[in-house]
Amino acid sequence: MNKKIILGAFALVLLIGALIGYQMYNKPHLDLANATADHRLSATELFADYEAGETEANAKYLDKVIRVEGEILNVTTDENGQISLTLDAGGIMGGVICQLDPELKETSFSEGQSVALNGLCTGMLMDVVLVRCKPV
Structure with a gap:
């Protein structure tokens, strides 16, 4: 029972990490031509x-x-x-x-x-x- 809980938690953390990584990888770049300069x-x-x-x-x-x-x-x-x-x-x-x-x-x-x-x-x-x- 404990092994299943640990493996399930590990899989969940791995899935969340993969989703965050995917979103960051596909995040659009800032359009510098139209960006407001700091x-x-x-x-x-x-x-x-x-x-x-x-x-x-x-x-x-x-x-x-x-x-x-x-x-x-x-x-x-x-x-x-x-x-x-x-x-x-x-x-x-x-x-x-x-x-x-x-x-x-x-x-x-x-x-x-x-x-x-x-x-x-x-x-x-x-x-x-x-x-x-x-x-x-």
């Missing part, structure tokens, strides 16, 4: 905040929707077709890298162009990095 600032301001204090900037921006505006320094495409824009942030050693959403395969971005993008901030390495960016 912060709106220029690439220069974003980079300056990270240079002033990375810990404080992470507390403020990490995993949040950021609308960043700036001038494109360069446009790159990696071997997987991922397009990245580097925005001028006035820094000698870094800038703001905006990795475009993977569904944006063809774009008309060019160097010197001013852009406004929504993206998720993932922090700073040498540059501040925003991912899944979409033009607004």
Whole structure:
């Protein structure tokens, strides 16, 4: 009798875990093009905040929707077709890298162009990095 109760409880917990996992896996992504930005600032301001204090900037921006505006320094495409824009942030050693959403395969971005993008901030390495960016 005790074995049946234990096995039944284990099966129930396993089933609940599988259902939660399935829902999380199929959860739709946030549409960043139409999302309300948590912060709106220029690439220069974003980079300056990270240079002033990375810990404080992470507390403020990490995993949040950021609308960043700036001038494109360069446009790159990696071997997987991922397009990245580097925005001028006035820094000698870094800038703001905006990795475009993977569904944006063809774009008309060019160097010197001013852009406004929504993206998720993932922090700073040498540059501040925003991912899944979409033009607004």
